[in-house]
Amino acid sequence: MTRCALIRHGAYEQLKNVPSALQPFPLTEEGKNEVRRQACQFGDWLNASGMKLDPNVDSSSLLRAWQTATIYMEELKDFFVSTPTLTGYPELCERSVGAVANLTIPEIERLLALDPRFEVPAENWKSDSYYKLPFDGAESLIEAGERVANHILQWQSRVDHSENTSESKLNESELIKLFIGHGASIRHAAFHINVINFCDIKQLSMYYGHPVVLEFANDQHPTKLFGDWKKRQIQEVPD
Known part of the structure; x- marks a missing residue:
């Protein structure tokens, strides 16, 4: 069994x-x-439930996620079983649009129209889970979610191995692991790890700074222990 908080x-x-x-x-x-x-x-x-936190905190390598993780570590310092450490991972970042990173949507669409090799995408390309811009380094939302999901699954596999072989002095399966990242890639990751259905990706969002705590036990469907998904509003920013 493993427990984690997606933030x-x-x-x-x-x-x-x-x-x-x-x-x-x-x-x-x-x-x-x-x-x-x-x-x-x-x-x-945490105080009411008696649960404790894994001291190894994982965040996206982007500043906003790192700052969020740092605040969590400051406010919840008494709930970590030992002094917490924070590691930033590019694997937990938001969907990359590659070579056109941080250009506006009109600028990106103008570049697509100017290049005879590319087709002009559908109007909803930014929120299409499977659309990938044809620029170097770009990925789709579903690919970004798979990247985040793989990071979480690798952690689960390591915890399961440690528990079965008694390699860890602390029973990590009894702790809550914090993953701090980005709304769209977390939601797509949640689909990949069977927390939500594909149709839920566009219907749900995440509150800023709010944890969704999940428990994974054997082959059962994950159980939500704390926190809520946010119902998406039209034209809401996906990250």
């Missing part, structure tokens, strides 16, 4: 009309405050 970063200084991609900007002050509030609410639940 979307807080609100950040996002460029307007730009696919979220790999924007390097920090959290806003409001974003920091909201993350702190969400972490404190999570702490209340």
Whole structure:
């Protein structure tokens, strides 16, 4: 059995009309405050449930996720079984649009129209789970979700192995592991690991800084222990 918390970063200084991609900007002050509030609410639940946190915290390598993870570590320091450490992983980043990273949507579509090798995409290309821009380094949302899912599954496999071989002094399966990343790639990862259905990807979002805590036991469907998915609104920013 393993338990993890999937956490979307807080609100950040996002460029307007730009696919979220790999924007390097920090959290806003409001974003920091909201993350702190969400972490404190999570702490209340941890205190009531008696559960503890895995001290190895994984975040996306992007600044907004790293800052979110840092706030969680500060607010929940008493719930980690030992001094927490934070590691950033590019595998937990949001969907990359490759060579056109951080260009506006009109600029990207203009480049597609100018290149005779490419077709102009459908109007909803940005939210199409399977569409991948034809630029070097780009990936689809479903591919980004698979990347995040693989990172989580590798952690689960390691914990299961440690538990079966008694390699770990601490029973990691009894702890909650924190994964801090991005809304769209986490939702697509949740599909890959059978937490939500494919049709739920566009219907659900994630609250800024809010943890969705899951328990995986044997081959059973994952159980949600704490937190809620957010119902998506029309034209809501996917990251």
